[in-house]
Amino acid sequence: MADRIPAEDNPGILDKFIGYLLGNDKRDFQEVHIDAGIIDEIISIARESHPNEFAALLEGKIKVNTLKIQGLVFLPGETSNQGAVMQTFMKPLITGTIGSVHSHPGYNASPSKADLYFFSKNGLFHLIIAEPYDEHSIRAYDSMGAEIRFKII
Numbered sequence: 001m002a003d004r005i006p007a008e009d010n011p012g013i014l015d016k017f018i019g020y021l022l023g024n025d026k027r028d029f030q031e032v033h034i035d036a037g038i039i040d041e042i043i044s045i046a047r048e049s050h051p052n053e054f055a056a057l058l059e060g061k062i063k064v065n066t067l068k069i070q071g072l073v074f075l076p077g078e079t080s081n082q083g084a085v086m087q088t089f090m091k092p093l094i095t096g097t098i099g100s101v102h103s104h105p106g107y108n109a110s111p112s113k114a115d116l117y118f119f120s121k122n123g124l125f126h127l128i129i130a131e132p133y134d135e136h137s138i139r140a141y142d143s144m145g146a147e148i149r150f151k152i153i
């Protein structure tokens, strides 16, 4: 993916990208706000996809120590029963995306080993929604896989 970045045109962007890879941007925010409409969308897609997983990317911005999640980016062919996240990992980085969301059929919203690897390489904020697919079965993680709190706004 590195050869997609025009480093000489954007002096800051390569550092930013490496920051994402290393996960050291996580201190840039103290609070996470997720738009309620996005939560609703995640819940309905998780239910529709069941018993398969779905995965999408999250769009967001950090403003005054608050990470605001404002959009979902769907990638074609992400619904599968064998590791939606790893497919996402193969896609090029999309500008404005800061993390990911995926579903876990079953009641365990903890990241798998593959999820932890993915989190460490891709963005700074990740959601996992498990059954029964409601707002209480959504967990949020930073790039290190540590659980973090969020508010639905």
Ligand SMILES: [Zn+2]
Pocket: 085, 102, 103, 104, 111, 112, 115, 128
């Ligand atoms: Zn997972």
